[in-house]
Amino acid sequence: MARKDTASVAGWLYARMRTWWRADLRSELWGLLPRIDSSNRPQTNPLAQALKDNANLRWNMKVLASALAEQAYATGRAGPLAPIPAEPQRVGLRSKLCCQADIEAAWARHWCGQLHLTPLYRRGVWELCFVLQAVWEAGLLAEGKSGLGFAVGQEPLPAYLASRGVSVLATDMGGVVDPARLWRGVAGHAAQIGDLARPPYLEGVPFWKTGAFRAMDMAAIPEDLENGFDFCWSVGAFGHLGSVEAGLVFVETSLKSLKPGGIAVHTSEFNLDGSGESTDNWPTVLFRTQHLDDLAGRLAAKGHELLAVDLDAGSGLFDRFIDHPPYEHDPHPALGYPSAPHLKLSVDGFPMTSIGLIIRKVAA
Template identity: 45%
Template sequence: MTTDPISPLSDDSARQLAELQTRVEHLERQMRDLCALRQPDEGLWLGQPVMREDRRPGTDVLDQSRPCRQADFDTPWLPYWADRLGERLRYHRKLWEFAFVAQALHERRQLRAGARGLGFGVGREPLAAYFASRGCRITGTDLAPEQAADAGWTATDQHAEGKAALTRPDVCDPEVFEAAVDFRVVDMNAIPDDLTGYDFCWSACALEHLGSLEAGMAFIERSLDTLKPGGFAIHTTELNLTSDVNTLEMGGTVLYRRRDLTALAERLTAAGHIVAPLDFDAGSGPVDSFVDIPPYLPEPHLRLALAGFATTSFGLIIQKAVQP
């Protein structure tokens, strides 16, 4: 069987395609210029925040589920975690996500010798290595390589193909890591039944990529099945700051509205779980006001634009019901 060769574009079609490409390039340049105009003055963020000498985690910092905000970076606890996790201190929401997860677990006395932790969609995060350095026994999970490639995570170096991707010698002694960390291929939409008995689990902005708003919420509910009674689930995801009506409900990335997270908290509470109260104050600092656009800047980057919506990270703290 033979197939017809692809016909070359006509002169008119080629001209139209070239004009469209030029218009797209102009639009991208205009968007970058607009972004630069809106960027806060360098004096308000360049070289900041500072690595404070009084950095410490504290024990009662995160009593609420809440969004990323600039003020957190100027406290003792977030610089503390940047230092412990081997991350450069900067105004970036991914750093905030890592610090939020670590701080929430620290406050709840989960980072202790012998505690079992389960990470979902771990990519190349430093969390598994750090938790192992604290004496925890960790199972890190991520998509199968072929699924990750199809989703684009491999191309952007955000996927863990195995245990080696989680190593961080600057955070955890290699021998300690080798003994304390395991890796499994896991689809977050189909968590295996044998993953049970953990003291805590976590994910850092992974659940919004499961295909729909409902799929992400179902994952959170299912993640609680992996825990012991009274165990803790710490998850970060996307918060739509633009609208509580319109959003991205389906697709490769979805954006949770205030009403979605409120409804989720009600579902979890009705099932007997404890959700740390929801605080939707996203801050009002100069860096909070800046909405980054593609190609995203390395800093400052606390809010970003997706499909016409401004979004930032939101952290959820959930304790599994003690009694079924």
């Protein structure tokens, strides 16, 4: 927006703000925002003029970013042409932020192959790969090991882990709608064990041979699950418990489910904004460095260890692109949907990405 246009809008708003304190006039603002008035004529007020092309400009940005992503996929660094390593590779994974280089790395591409996923520039893909890499490097992706999944929705991890011989207990809200799954656009939550069966991973072996499902509120872990698992995990869930504090309490409490020396692997939303502002007391909260420091201190006080956190957000082109609504699960009604990079995105106006945390419970 040009400086002259900005000044015009600001002056126009100031002139009206002096009268908007009256209830009968406050509705004037909302009536001026639509592109057309009650007679279907274009709005001519400065605010409407300034905003009328906002959605189209945002759409154009997504189309251009999608074209750049398609060019990158054509090189085979990621996407459908990227080679899929047959074996996992140890990289010394630690707690870290999602970044473009990870999607292009052999370790993530291997797990994409295992999960029958295309290594796209999407943080949801990264989160699944992060969990499996952490579990594998800990030596726990093996027959006879046990894992507890929180708020699993219909993610593929329970079935894949079961296919590897892991004794899996997958938990979710059952018949209760999980706001975390609604926010992420996932097609439903797990209400029964049948929701977790994924034939490509199980190859005809019923999930319940090595896995089980239990309806459970992740914020209220039952005592009978304490000290029973080699590892636990959650994907994009603990940032949707209503507050930052509730999320931190969950992460800390989740360690009660682990055997001594077990690991917890959790992913959530991390605020990349440098202003110091962030969301809290809201369905989706964004964590900041100070929250991680607080969590590390709480864990250390009990003898647990949060593996060192790498806060490098990456230097790739798609690490600097902030995706914005409409997202892929909320497509444009008329235009073909561009598959824009989705490693970083805007949530309530804040740039954010995924963070993966690896925590080791104190040994007995």
